[in-house]
Amino acid sequence: MLLICTALYAEARPLIDYYSLKKNTAITKFQVFQNGEIKLVITNTGSIAAAVAVSYLCTLYPPGASDFLINLGICGSGSKRNAVGSLFFINKITEEITNRSFYPDVLFRHPFKENNLITCNRIIRDTDFCMTEEQTDFNLFDMEASGIYQAASYFYQPHQVSFLKIVSDYGIKDNPTSGKITGLIEKNTKDVIEWLHILTNIKGGKIPEGEIFNPQEESYIKEMAKQLHCTASMEIQLKQLLHYYKLEHGGFKELLDELRSGKAMPCKSKPEGKRYLEQLKERCM
């Protein structure tokens, strides 16, 4: 699943159009648009609103190991070296009020320039920043990223969360119009979508927990544990033995059937079950 967060509808519109996302009218707290594996939430401005929206969506749709969250939106720039309309991939987010910094893991390749960002809890006016050509730290500022990162970190690993920010101003004089915002996003939509396509096709290759055994094997093990009068720790041992055996031999049913043949099942007692487990251990080596 890909969860896209934008603060404003104007930021989301190009992606809603491209992915033909439909509004989910069952969700009323936030505007959510979706199509299959892609969900987009309009968080509204401010880091608290954004954190609540992320938590809400992640609770409704708990993310898995191969899922990603993207925050796409406009930002201000403290330096005029960053041209209006240029897109940055954020590698460091600093929360202005706490001065804490957060670092999404940038493990996958991307075609964008990287930059750091400061999340403020107020609109930054053009008079708030001294915009020198030399200023290099905290080039960019927004109002949501730190909230999104902190909320997302309860649900995602640091490499699953990415922030794409497009420079819209150097401190706001007049609030930008929806049209201007959408225009800035549209200018970058092609690159963003191409990258999202690559990102969502990355398969971590991780075998999700619990999938070592198929459902048939799971119930077979349960049945065995019952027949052997396994305690909880014996059942863990049994599972570990069969896990290893399966990795080495591809399956274990034949082994169990062979060991079971000629023996009266279920075992009469726990000690007998233990002896059986010992035999099994020897066979697994």
Add this chain to the structure above:
Amino acid sequence: MSSLKKDVCNPYFSHIYIEKDVLKHPVTKKILSLFPNAQSLVINHYKDIFCRKNQNFSLQKQTPGLILARKHDNLVYEGAPVCQNFGNQHFYYTSSVMNCIYDCEYCYLKGMYPSANIVIFVNLEEIFKEVKGILARHPVYLCVSYDTDLLALEQVLGYTKEWIRFTAEHRDLTIEIRTKSANKKVLDEVRPDKNVVFAWTLSPEKITVDFEKHTPAFEERLSCIQAAVKKGFQVRLCFDPLIYCRDWKEQYRNMFQRVFSCIRADEIKDVSLGVFRIPQDYLKRMRKQAPASAVLQFPYENDKGVYHYHKDLTEEMISFSYELVRKKLPMEKIFLWEKTKEEK
């Protein structure tokens, strides 16, 4: 976790995180000059990166970042009981680097650290100062390549050479450089010293290929060891950890034969033998990260919080290996993992 395609992941050290405090340190400057295309980010403390919650160790391992930091306290530790002390009374170790560029499937670092990013403590001079303090009290045997493989990082760091230089100036200090690398270049650049022990870990080729990703092949390591003994370096051979596989006897027999066909007993300082063992908490974490790893999913026995092969197998692996090594080496040159000795 299976490997991702190379073109998906960023290259090694694409991101370098630098503590504010060490921005101007010469080692920082040197490392940054080696990676001109890396993104460098200023951080307050290495733990801001290294200790983030819920990191994906296996993925990070495929594209580790570098963290340059200053080590503040506990610069030198006393050796833990699970460490082999080779009969040295004042046994210490120091970690000037955390994590390793190699990727051994069974490596305990995967269970010990929350992150696969590599932390380099640039203030080696302060570690030296602490060692000098201890040397003022008594002689020191110091493992300088713990929790990493220092020699494997030599081209970037140069710490091995620094340690050898420091040891030459302090004759009560003996250092051990544990490695799986095949870095012959260093051997040309430093002089053999009786107080500097290069300790090579060797595993049969099959184990190396199956479980020791990115490490030099068995023959490359062996050739490096041969070069070291020819030049007169102190060499320890570590057959530790011994790793079980179905045909382990054949694998290890062939390996010992090959090793001792190239290296004479009198050319090496000693040998250490020990089976794979790991604290329970580490193994629990590692098993979660690698559900498809046979070496980690092996049904080990838990003995007071440490997992290892069950008693019979441990004894069999140790005595089998011991007998083969014993044919070539006198008893006093063979060190067994302490626990195993107790069990015997």
